[in-house]
Amino acid sequence: MKVRALKIFIPRQVKRWLPTSLFGRSLLIIVLPVALMQMVVTWIFFDAHWQTVTSRLSDGLAGDIAWAVESYQEDPPALPKIAERAERSMSLSIVLIEDKKLPPQRPASLYAPLDRALDKALSDKLDAPYWFDTVRFPAYVDIRVQVKDGTLRIIAPRERAYATQGHIFVFWMAAATLLLTTIAILFIRNQVRAIERLADAAEAFGKGGDVDEFKPYGAREVRQAAQAFIAMKNRIVRHIDQRTAMLASVSHDLRTPLTRLKLELALAEPSKRVEAMKTDLAEMEHMIDGYLAFARGEEGEVLEPTSLKDLIAEVAEGAVRAGARVTVEADPELVLPVRPNALKRALSNLVMNAASHGDQVAVSVASTPAGGVEIVVDDDGPGIPEARYEEAFRPFNRLDESRNQNEKGVGLGLAIARDVARGHGGDITLDRSPLGGLRAVVRLPG
Known part of the structure; x- marks a missing residue:
């Protein structure tokens, strides 16, 4: 026999005035x-x-x-x-x-x-x-x-x-209410603090931080939730380690025959066929590097206060050396705790992707009212249809019709960038650029 929960109807006007916190x-x-x-x-x-x-x-x-x-x-x-x-x-x-x-x-x-x-x-x-x-x-x-x-x-x-003497009775009633309220506040605050610590640990882990010092405490139900979180964290870490180890092993195993093939081709007589085979080997090596970068993610890197302008300037410099025209607009005093290598790899993917499909790339950084930052990468290329924005983030997905990607692309650039952004607790969205091409917006929390 199923027992249905009793639902109490509360008018929307009343809900608006009710507290939202636990x-x-x-x-x-x-x-x-x-x-x-x-x-x-x-x-x-x-x-x-x-x-x-x-x-x-x-x-x-x-x-x-x-x-x-x-x-x-x-x-x-x-x-x-x-x-x-x-x-x-x-x-x-x-x-x-x-x-x-x-x-x-x-x-x-x-x-x-x-x-x-x-x-x-x-x-x-x-x-x-x-x-x-x-x-x-x-x-x-x-x-x-x-x-x-x-x-x-x-x-x-x-x-x-x-x-x-009636006011004395009223006084004691008010004093009793105040005393009970104070006791309730102390006890409730102690229980809520355990839930807040669990939420902070979950948020830190979602951003890739270290939560090894987190210990379950509080009411029995809160401790059960904390223990379930720790077990989930361990499973996720174990899965990431296994994925990284597997891809690293596959990469290592593939590099050995690739190295032998490259050596054989280096010793072979020069010809168009040999050059084509060298190109294929270079593409295979590039694909292996991309797979390994996607699997490795941000493993082993800790959060560091980083100047976003300096980091973006390094990314832009690499794009300029590749022949792109890049403009950067950022506050030099804007510092954010991030994993610099991972974020640099993500922004490099976005900027190089924009540079390979457009003549002009504009990168800007601005603070958000919530205390985070918003990094915008614009280009004047052909862009992507709005209906295919989410499709562009799928791993190994290449939108050849829209972006005319080069032959070396393996469809992991945007996927790696979004993986890094979400690993920092943020996300990446796509939109139409004022320059006429694609706009990629990276939002990171403070």
Whole structure:
């Protein structure tokens, strides 16, 4: 019986605001439920407890104020005794402001939900118009009631109207959320660091770097992924070593009879047939060198900070000696960690390929916003149809119809160049050149 995974639909607008990193998503998965739980608990406390306690306190205060107002209305001269009793027994300060009306409106308060409880209690207990202010005095509530001779002003302690300790609960809830978030960040960061190290090792290996010091650590699943990466790396290295050894052996075995044939031809009487055979042998030797270069790749070479302008200048010099017109545009201060011999071989293949099919070759180097570089090789030759750009990178593929390659070509130049670029973590793409021919763009990371 197959178990289908539950897919949760998330709107695209929401996905746009979600974090993209594993650290951010893990933190969101842990912190968001905790924060929601804390808010729900706080809201339940506020609604079920704080509001209830406040309503009861407000009812009690309103009852005391109603008693004071009724006592005064029944016997106005007894106000001093009423005020003294209210001060002693109820902590209320009562004064009469003669010929004074109530203020026009009530000031805005941050405790509007609590003010509503006091307003309701006063409305239920008092028949006379009233007004109150919970903002002016931090520790007191100013309540005024309209009476016959003016306004009766009552100053009451705030704790008699509100449950003033509720903020302590909110503070502890916020502190608990902060503590849990800090712990989650520390633990998640430790787990994510193991994945980041694995990603760095994979990227370094993809660029041909040394990752022998990489050791698996972290959660069990992360260690399994790291061990699988190490096993994959060893298989790839073993495959490359076997391929290189095989091609080197084949090259060595073929060179021996080639050397004997060259010696026989050197001792033979000169003739057109002998010269043709010498040409065939030279082509075979060139093909063997190409096969070996393709198989050898970048083996044994380490990354070195290299001035790209100097390296391209050496490549251009070789093309100029071959009769090409080459222009180079590069920043002399642009230095990049590369395998110089491998990159030189790749650029030489591109430049010589351009020189063999065009009269003018332009090489330019520019930095990219991501911190890498972009090397562009343009020529004014016949170019390649866009539909065959990828085909041109296939090993041993010769696009004779498009580029009129010379007889010595074996179809490995672009393949070797792309292999070197990808070995550095970059790539090579082809496009139409502004000069009218082919443009090869080498992109390398920083």
